[in-house]
Amino acid sequence: MMLAGAEIVESSVSFKTDEAGGSQAVISPGTSAEAQAAGAQPPAQAAGLARVPTREPVDIQFSNVTCTVKLGINKGTKQILHGVNGRLRPRKLIAIMGPSGAGKSTLLDVLSGYRTTGVGGAIFINGRGRNMKRFKKMSCYIQQDDRLQGLLTVGENMELAADLKLPTTMDKYEKGEVIEDILTNLGLYEHMHTRGAQLSGGQRKRLSIALELINNPLIMFLDEPTTGLDSSSCTQVVQLCRSLAHQGRTIVCTVHQPSASLFALFDQVYVLAAGNCLYQGTTTNLVPYLEQAGVPCPIYHNPADYVIELACGEYGEDKMSHLTTKAENGRELAWLDEPTTIPSMEALRKQYPLSVMKEQDSESGPEETPQSNQRSVLIRRGFLKAKRDPTMTHLRLIVNVVVGIMLGALFINAGNEGSRVLENYNLLFAILMHHMMSPMMLTILTFPSEMSILLKEHFNRWYSLGSYYISITIVDLPISIVSCAIFSVIVYTMSAQPLDIARFAMFFAISVYTVLVAQSFGLMIGAVFNVVNGTFLGPTLSVPMMMFAGFGVTLRDLPPYLSWGSYVSYLRYGLEGYIGAIYGLERPTLDCNEAKYCHYRYPRTFLKEIAMSPNMFWWDILALTVTLFVLRTAAFLLLKWKLSAVR
């Protein structure tokens, strides 16, 4: 790992903060495309990212790449990429351009290794077939939507990413230097204490790049880094990418329709039209290429706009196919920078012998740091987020207090009164519903957004799924227990349940179990479905659970062909557990102060009526433990499946 003082290879862009707190790109001389086009050698970098890549730059070649997606049952398939070829040269900022729907993001997904399903063709790294494990160690993928931790500040985001991505042997000062260097050069140092959610679009994009720069990748893929940014932020981000590329990285971005000045910042451009390559070469060669192809770019027309118009078929489909043929669908290298010096695959293999790969392969495991470190950092991050989370923590605590008081007030003193046993039974069911619905819905509503961050961070090798899963389980436990305890104390005392520590402990244990099981059920749904589908499915799937709980229809009265349902419904064990806690343990006869005749003042009569045994508590705990384990494992497996299925 090279830190401050490392060799600096080219002039660059840095950002200075103006008085208003905004950032401005300061372009050092020697970086303009014109200067490069004129053959000027860029001078040494005066200011810029000190951490240049420590490994040799990477040459990427792809051949006959296809991508086909399934459109659904009996709807056939659709081919998005039609055997495209290309060469992505090192130290270059490369734009993949094309009209909407041309397949830019798909090509980027394929090249980055994010998409693996329905993909054909070959990708070569430095002359050898891509080894995914090795490739992932040297590359990162920054998707279009900035998936950042909005509750954490820029500094915290960077610190935690550094703890996950830098060797554990580095101390906090060394890591701090890396963070300072990156933030200073990306113009984010002054925003160190701003939360991710409060950053502007351009700042968010730069933070996304900063986070991935921590472990100094050789190859960076960025999907539409300029979308949604104003022209000055666009220039800042593209200038930054250019500077990073010229330090020795291969940077590939998709862009929609860049302005002429933005277009000039790219070194190389790859134009796609309907899944075919129309042009591959330097930005400066585009105009001569079009001229030679017989479709000259009109004077005063932005070449980037013109080529997109051609790619859209505005000048006729025949021109599109003519250009695809001329570009040999990306095989033609004549329009790249110094085409005669582009090494063959064989030469590249000689240049990068396998013995070097051996060293790289033995460097570390699939992630940068050991699992124990990943877990502790993720737990730290989880608690930091939980402390500030207005929904998962603050609202959850408030809801438990409010609902506890409301239920307590509605069923005040119902617990000891023989004439109100049925009311108390309703209260126990209402408590069960509360413990089921609130954690389940909260998870269903919040997890999909967490899922997108997980997808990004897991793909970029920040941590393993196992470490992530263990950390979210641990972080949520104290919040669940505290909110459950507050609720239980309020409702238990207000409704005058028997003041017996053993009974309260049983009541509380069942409550915590119900919350944890419901949350795991929500996690299963949230891992697979989006918010809309999850919001529909969660409560809908819970209805049969309620049916089989033994409330409304007693367990005795369930039709024999449906009796299995009571064994799979965790609510049945929850309700039975509550009954055991409140009416079990040989509870003495209840008071009968509010009526002349109290039919259920003898708990045994009531238990007989509802067909529940008071002595099943430990069986209920066992059943809930098994259910929790099964659901938690299922949620993990579904998450694992989802991580690969989306690709």
Ligand SMILES: Nc1ncnc2c1ncn2[C@@H]1O[C@H](COP(=O)(O)OP(=O)(O)OP(=O)(O)O)[C@@H](O)[C@H]1O
């Ligand atoms: N999973 C999928 N199922 C069906 N069609 C898909 C799928 N993924 C992509 N497509 C289609 O493939 C085409 C290319 O999509 P892609 O997102 O790569 O385009 P793009 O060039 O990046 O477009 P944009 O610039 O609008 O993002 C589009 O027509 C899109 O609808």
